[in-house]
Amino acid sequence: MKTKKLLARLADFMNKDRGTQREELEHIREVLKKLKKKEQRLREKLDADPDDEERRELEGKLEVVHAQRTKGLERVKALRENRRGTSADKFSET
Amino acid sequence: MQRILLIAVFLVLGYGLWASPDLKEIAAGVALFLFGMISLENGFKAFMGGALETALRRSTDRLWKSIGFGIASTTLMQSSTLVSLVTISFVSAEMITLAAGIGIIMGANLGTTTGAWLIAGLGLRVDIAAYAMPMLVFGVILLLNRSRALKGVGYLLMGIGFLFLGIHYMKEGFDAVQEGFDLAAYAVPGLPGLLLFTAIGMAVTVIMQSSHATLLVIITALAAGQVTYENALALAIGANLGSAFTTALGGLTANLGGKRLAVAHVLFNVMTAAVAVALIGQMAWAVDQISGWVGIAEDDFLLKLALFHTLFNLLGVVLLAPFVRPLERLLIRYVHFAPPPAEQPRFLFPESLKTPATAVTAVRNEVAHLYDNAHGLIAHGMSLRRRVIDSDASLSQAVRQTRRIMPLDVDDIYETKIKSLHSAIVGFIGEVHAREISEQWTERLYDLQQASRAIVEAVKATKHLHKNLSRYGVSPSPSVREHYDGIRVQIARLLREIGQLRTEEPGAVTSLSLDSLRLGLERSSMERMNSINRMIRDRQLPPQIATSLMNDEAYAHEIGEKLIDASRVLLQSDEPGDRIADERLALDEGDIERIARGSKPTADAPGETTP
Known part of the structure; x- marks a missing residue:
């Protein structure tokens, strides 16, 4: 990812209020659940001994779902850490 | 509309086949002949994974080559329709020029006349049904093979076998009709007869989608004395006109290039037919003269009809070949089809x-x-x-x-x-x-x-x-x-x-x-x-x-x-x-x-x- 784009996203992220971040977290978790189910379905299809062409296709789809879930999890982790950090700041202020 | 027409044809034909055993034999002959042509097409298609295309590209850079290619391929495939339709698809894809396409169509018209010689010279003189049987047997055995090439050969053999069998049945049918009554009594002399039988030949070809099949009917009917020589000549002219309609139908689905070629085909065949009708007396005289030189007997009307068929197609080619380039230019300049109206948006209001x-x-x-x-x-x-x-x-x-x-x-x-x-x-x-x-x-x-x-x-x-x-x-x-x-x-x-x-x-x-x-x-x-x-x-x-x-x-x-x-x-x-x-x-x-x-x-x- 380009540095400029990353910085923009970070700035955007930092400016968001907690409510928006919570909503985002929920949406991403929802989609991650669906993606996990999709991954399971793909694995079942792969176990059913498909022909070479279909196997290749399924493996490609699995790789993509895996990468998307990895990205999603990283985002969830960042959102959680940020929430914890914000809570800690507030606690120390009091 | 098409469905009603089909039902009507079935009913009329069904009654005819039930009422007349002779018609049954003639119709079966035509059906077998057409099926033979379909098998031949299938056979050639099996070998067309590039071979015909390559040959076509290499053989069309000069007009004489295009005409020669049209003659050779149609003689080999015995189907001017197939060659014409393939040519339309090539012109549509801009792989050959319109002029080259016109040349091939001209050659195909000439090549198709070899069918008349085949039927008149061989088909009705030799017991070709005897040759048909082994071809069908070997054809079916080859057809059961997995190899595409062998299957193709199987289709070719079956195609020729069915063509021969069709000719045999037609001949038998008309021979039997001859014993019953004389269709030649309905012959119409003079110009009205010429125009009437030209129209009949055209209609029969449009219905059967094959000028070859029409020629087979004409020649066998002529051999059985069911049609006069003069009327048979008119029928042959009509068959040529009818074949242009099949191409025109094919051209309808093609793009502008293909449509222009279809127009050229119709123009060429109409002009050739017009010249043949206008000069029918002189043509008949020329046929008699040439028959005398090459040793065709005075009363051998079958070979004379084949000669006439070749002669008037050759005349068309000779008359129009010098004008292929101008014709191409004219077609490009004047043949424009009104573009279909642009599609309107469905949701933007x-x-x-x-x-x-x-x-x-x-x-x-x-x-x-x-x-x-x-x-x-x-x-x-x-x-x-x-x-x-x-x-x-x-x-x-x-x-x-x-x-x-x-x-x-x-x-x-x-x-x-x-x-x-x-x-x-x-x-x-x-x-x-x-x-x-x-x-x-x-x-x-x-x-x-x-x-x-x-x-x-x-x-x-x-x-x-x-x-x-x-x-x-x-x-x-x-x-x-x-x-x-x-x-x-x-x-x-x-x-x-x-x-x-x-x-x-x-x-x-x-x-x-x-x-x-x-x-x-x-x-x-x-x-x-x-x-x-x-x-x-x-x-x-x-x-x-x-x-x-x-x-x-x-x-x-x-x-x-x-x-x-x-x-x-x-x-x-x-x-x-x-x-x-x-x-x-x-x-x-x-x-x-x-x-x-x-x-x-x-x-x-x-x-x-x-x-």
Whole structure:
């Protein structure tokens, strides 16, 4: 990812209020659940001994779902850490 | 209407066959003859995976070569219709010029006269049914083979066998009729007879879709004395006119080039027929003179009819051959078909402008409409029927079985079905922007406009790709063919998968599925580029073809990318949460490239840590 784009996203992220971040977290978790189910379905299809062409296709789809879930999890982790950090700041202020 | 006509023909023919055993024999003869021609066509098609195409390209750079090719191929295939239709498809694909096409059609008209000689000279003198039987037996045995070439030979043998058997039955039928009553009593002399029998010959050929079959009927009827020599000459002229109608029908489905060739065919045959009718007395005299020189007996009307058939077609060629170039110029200048009206938008109405939400929905539906049109055009551009793409049938098999690339006028369809809608979408979005709307809607409209543009760009890339696909798509070189087959399967699969995703509920998971299509596109493209480079290194590919392959690879990649870009916008849900999740989880170019190159994912496996 380009540095400029990353910085923009970070700035955007930092400016968001907690409510928006919570909503985002929920949406991403929802989609991650669906993606996990999709991954399971793909694995079942792969176990059913498909022909070479279909196997290749399924493996490609699995790789993509895996990468998307990895990205999603990283985002969830960042959102959680940020929430914890914000809570800690507030606690120390009091 | 067609159904009613078919039922009427069945009823009349059914009654006729029930009432007259002789008619049954004649009709069976015609049916077998036509079936023989269909088998012959099938046989030749089995060998047309490039051979005919290559020969056609090499043999049409001069007019005499084109005429010679038309004569030779029609003599060999015994079907001027097949040669004419193949020629139309080649002119449509701009692989040969219109003038070369006209030359081939002229030659085909001359080549078809060999059929008359075959039937008159051999068919009615020798017991050809005796030859038919072994051909049918061997043909069927070969047909049961798996090899395509052997199957092709089987079809050819069966085709000739059925042709012979058809001739035999016709002969028997007319001989039997002769014993019952005399059809020749209905002969009409003079000019009215000439015109009447020309019209009958034309009608019979249009119905049977074969001038060969008409000639067979004429010659056997003449041999049995059921038609006078004069009327038989008129029938032969009519048969020639009728064959032009079959080509004209074929030309209707072709593009402008093909249509021009069909017009040329009709013009050529009408002019030849007009000259033959006008000079019928002189022609008959010439036939008598030439018959005397070559030793055809005075009363051998069968061979004289065959000679007449050849002579008047030859006269047509001699008279019109010097005017092929001017005819080409005239056709290009004057034959323009009124373009079909441009497709109108289905969803963009002033009422939709009332709120930003309705306007965005209208634009989104219209972009989906545009995508549907592009889907059909690109499918045809890949020489695959839309119903094949939209089914579960094996795409690899459908592509492998392609014998001919479909002619397609991409420019024409672009103007009527793509550009008109794109312009309407851009115009409508402009009107929405004129009424101040929030940033959220502006962004949505911007995305939709980009999607519309991406569709247009995919179609433009299809146009370029289709041109080379017509040239090399069914190349006799296995490596080149394999490459184009790979491109076609790739794009067809993309169209199919996007089509399936569009039937699913819009949402983040649906639009995220497009990433795997992008990965497939990148991988296939990389593999094909590696293969091209390897072939260049090993000198298996001439540089000209290699550059075409590289360009086409780029076009194929662009088609895929643009279709995915457009689909992402169309598959996006209206739910803000879904859009955020889609934005966060979608893989970018770098991610896709890393996976395509086989790099291991850097993060931990997500399976165990999913929340």
